[in-house]
Structure formats: structure tokens, C-alpha cells
Amino acid sequence: MLNARSVLVTGSNRGIGLELIRQLLGKSKRPEWVFATCRDPEGPRGQELKGLAAKHHEMKIVPLEATDPSSIQAAATEVTETLQGAGLNLLINNAAIARLSTLESETPEDMSELYKNNTIGPMLVTKAFLPLLRKASQKSPQKGMSCSKAAIVNVSSEGGSITNVLMWDLGHFISYRCSKAALNMLTRCQSLGYSEDEILCIALHPGWVQTDMGSSEAPLTVDASVRAILKTLGHLSEKDNGTFVNWEGSAVPW
Template sequence: MKSFLITGANRGLGLGMVKYLTKNNKARIIFATCRKPSEELTKLSQEHKNLHILNLDVTNFTKIGEIASEVSKVVGSQGLNVLINNAGVTTKFTKLQLVKAEQLLENLTVNTIAPIMLTKSLHPILKQAVEANSDKMIGAQRAVVINMSSILGSIALNDQGGFYPYRCSKAALNAATKSMSIDLKKDQIVVAALHPGWVKTDMGGKNAPLDVDTSVSGIFNTIEKLKEADSGKFLQYDGTELAW
């Protein structure tokens, strides 16, 4: 895997991914997108010249359309190997009587619509990576799109209710992932939805049983092993397949 683009990279899981890639020398080029870079991300970019911070609010769809040209200038004909749609928002445990329309709309915009539009924008550059690595097996050595989902988006595994904005947006993202896997099959681009586990982050909270390093390590091990047959699957960070 030569080049990565990770959204929502200023903190939490996204920052953990950037730290993993830089620490383990796993990428030739890393794009980290965020609305405003944290001190830690800025410091990492100063220490690692292959790390490029791109200013992006994923709800700004005009800016999303411009990202492709910024990425293309850096990667050239080698294209983009791995797109990780990680940026996301959540609400508290929202019961039916308390849920607000604006919460539903915000979650859907950030968690579902943005990944679709960014993948659309970067599709030509992902195709370039496939062509540039035609001698390699279909998977992360060519081009992969990872949509960071959640087990809370699983309809089959929902036994608690609530979480309407987050659950609905992640279930919709799972549906989009499946459609992407079908639409991009002819381009030999693998697409998968990934549940990172319940992780100790600002979003996951302090009670989460999983630390960022464990989750991130598992995520990248799973990405590296992805094959053509895995396209369209809903996987846990450790590679276990989950029910839709």
C-alpha cells in the first residue's frame, strides 16, 4: 500500500490511523483531512514530510469536489491506493420521544452523504492506482475504499433501540458500501464497511473496552488482507464478518 487518505484525522481513531502509518512506515504518502488540525497532527506533519494535511469540512460538498485535484497533484499517475472515510458524528442515546430532526440530518450528512460524495470525487484517482498496480492482486495493493461504520448500524444486531440519528446514518452507509462494491467491481476497486470496535475516544467514551492502538492495528491488518471476494462485506476491525 503506497498512498492513503483518511478523513477526520485530527483526533480519535483518525489520528490513531495517521500515527500508526507514520510510526510503522506503512505508507509512501498520507493525506489527513480535517476541519482544523490538532497540535498533535500538525507536529506529525512537521516530522513526516510524506504526511499532507488537507483542510476539509466533509459537509462542504464544493470543497469535496476540489479535493481530488489536490490529491492528484501529489500522487501523480500512481493514484490513490486506500481511501478511509472515517470522519463521523454521533448523538447521545437518543430515544424516539427525544430525537430531533436536525440530529438526524446532521448524522446523515456527515456519516453517509459525505463518504459517498468523497468517494465519487476520488474515484478517477482510485482507478489510476488500479491501473498503475495491474501486476498486483486485487485489494489494498491496488485500490480499496473503507467506510468506517459501526455495529450500531447493523439492523440484525439491534436489540436496544434508540440512537436513531447514528444508527440510521450508519445503516445507510452500509447500504452505500454495498452499492459501491457493485458499481466499482468493474474497476477492480474493493469496498468494505468496517466496525472499529467500541473504542476509547471522544466519540466512544471512557467506558469503551478497546484502546485506539488495538483497534487501529486490527483495522490495518484487515485492510492488508482484503481480497476481491471481500468487497461488499461488513467487517469488524479484526476481520470478523458482521450481520447487516
């Protein structure tokens, strides 16, 4: 069972990110701190987050632009001050963008922008919050690895699986697929690099979900996807470190 004292979710103003915040706050034993980050909390897309924050003292909205190092550092400083010496147990790198493209229409500009958001962003965010994750791991009495102790969850996609290339017939999304395949490799590297710190690192496919990015035709509701994701995160341990799993915890081929 997931029992993280503190959780941070990027891209939390809509879709899966917003539902993660909502369900974390709805748990009977909710985290002491839920950090909801997004690019523009003051914008129209930040209103639902503000509504949640007004009802839950455990929730803190933190501005974070995942492609801007100074914004990331400012967010890390704010979270560090809020935690007052405690560590961060769970970092969910959820912020991402997608662009419809084919091999013919793909451009260097779009490819660069998607890598910047979907691959480089999670790398920079993780680096900034690594001291807090290490602190959480060191202070935890738990043995081994878990998402309740210290973990990095990179929200990926089976669309980035080189084996499966999910839903090619529905959309080629070249830059999106490439950026998620690269995120998967980053996850593997993180799992090796942070194993001595006992920080669990996972790439997670949330399913094809009914969100702005996923479309209304998707078979999974946001509620069902996130409910299963939180259940899966509660079961992961060191044997899962560096793996690619779906919302139900089943292995996804690289």
C-alpha cells in the same frame, strides 16, 4: 500485509482517524503519501496532526469538510496535484458524528445532520476521489482486489447492524444507527458499481473504542483497534468485496 503507496483518511484530527495516521507513519515500510484530512487543520484539534507532519515528509495535511462539495473538490484537486500522475490506493472514510437520542427526542434536524455527515459525506468524498482510485487500480500490476491496490473503506458501526443493534441498552442513538445502516447499503452499492474497476469496497466496524465518541468505558484502546484494523486491511481481497467486517476481520451481520 498492507502495502498501499498512498492513503487518505478523513476525520484524522482525533480518535481512530488520528491513530490510523500515526500507525501508518510508524510502519517500517510506510506509504509514500499519507493524506490526513480534517475540517479545520488550523484549529486546536489540528495541533497533533501538525506535530506529526513536522516529523514525516510523507504526510500532508489537507483541509476537507466532508459535507461541503466545494471543500471536497478542493481537497481532491490538491491530492491529485501532489500525487503527480499516480493514483490513490486507499481511501478511508472515517469522519463521522454521533448524537445521543431516543425515539421521543430525535429531531428531523439532527437526523438530517447525521445523514449529511455519516452517509452523504462518504458518498461525496468517494465520488471526488474515484478518478484517483481508478487510476491506482489501472496502474497496479496486482491481480484481483486489495487495500494495497485500490480500496474504499467506510468506517461504519455494529450499532448500524439491523440484526445486532449493538448496545441498545446503553444508548439508542437513533439517527446515528440509521445513518450507519445507510452507509452499509452505500458500501454494498459501491462494491457492485466499482467491481469492474477492481476497487475493493468494505464497511468496517472498528469496535467500541476509547475515543471522544466511544467513551472511556469502552473495552478497546484506540491503539489496539487501529493495530488490528491495519492488519485486517492487509488481508482483505476480492472475496471480501461488499462485506461488513469488524476490526479483526470477522463478519458483522447487516
